[in-house]
Amino acid sequence: MGEDESSPDGIFELLQETDKKRRKITRSQLLETVKVKQFFDDGNITINERTCQGLECELCIKICPTNALYWRDGKVGIINDLCVYCGACVVACIVDDCIVVTRTREDGKVERFSKPTDVTKLFRTINSERRRKRLESLFPSREAYLSRFPLRTGKIIRKDEDKR
Ligand code: SF4
Numbered sequence: 204m205g206e207d208e209s210s211p212d213g214i215f216e217l218l219q220e221t222d223k224k225r226r227k228i229t230r231s232q233l234l235e236t237v238k239v240k241q242f243f244d245d246g247n248i249t250i251n252e253r254t255c256q257g258l259e260c261e262l263c264i265k266i267c268p269t270n271a272l273y274w275r276d277g278k279v280g281i282i283n284d285l286c287v288y289c290g291a292c293v294v295a296c297i298v299d300d301c302i303v304v305t306r307t308r309e310d311g312k313v314e315r316f317s318k319p320t321d322v323t324k325l326f327r328t329i330n331s332e333r334r335r336k337r338l339e340s341l342f343p344s345r346e347a348y349l350s351r352f353p354l355r356t357g358k359i360i361r362k363d364e365d366k367r
């Protein structure tokens with residue numbers, strides 16, 4: 204901690220840290236009861252009351268794996284400590300940009316989505332990144348790849364040469 208703890212800034216920082224720790228414990232205990240693992244410590248979810256179709260829909264409430272959403276007083280309520288920022292409600296929602304989910308990965312990368320196409324794009328990016336990393340671990344260099352598949356390259360060259 205950079206600040207002197209006895210200074211107002213230091214005390215504020217300490218309170219924030221304690222609050223964060225307390226919230227983390229509460230979240231873990233709540234999520235333990237619904238047996239859902241959390242992958243993102245930090246995040247946020249909002250629902251636009253003006254565009255929400257409410258009672259005629261409730262799809263987000265039905266699909267949420269942790270029961271973080273509920274219907275009360277004519278609108279969808281959110282229990283923030285139960286939300287794991289999975290995005291299932293965004294995919295299910297019939298109105299684009301009605302539910303907005305923001306989440307932060309361990310490496311500090313922030314992801315934000317508010318419509319099904321955002322989630323599809325995000326998964327595509329994550330999958331291609333995973334494939335790229337796997338390829339890199341298998342073949343750290345071009346030479347490593349070519350040494351694994353030399354015959355295939357050789358055959359193609361020979362065929363082309365045969366045609367001449
Ligand atoms: S992002 Fe939506 S579906 Fe996922 S846990 Fe949070 S409220 Fe539920």
Ligand code: SF4
Pocket residue numbers: 250254255256257258260261262263264279295296297298301302
């Ligand atoms: S799925 Fe979307 S439109 Fe339907 S109740 Fe939930 S927030 Fe409202």
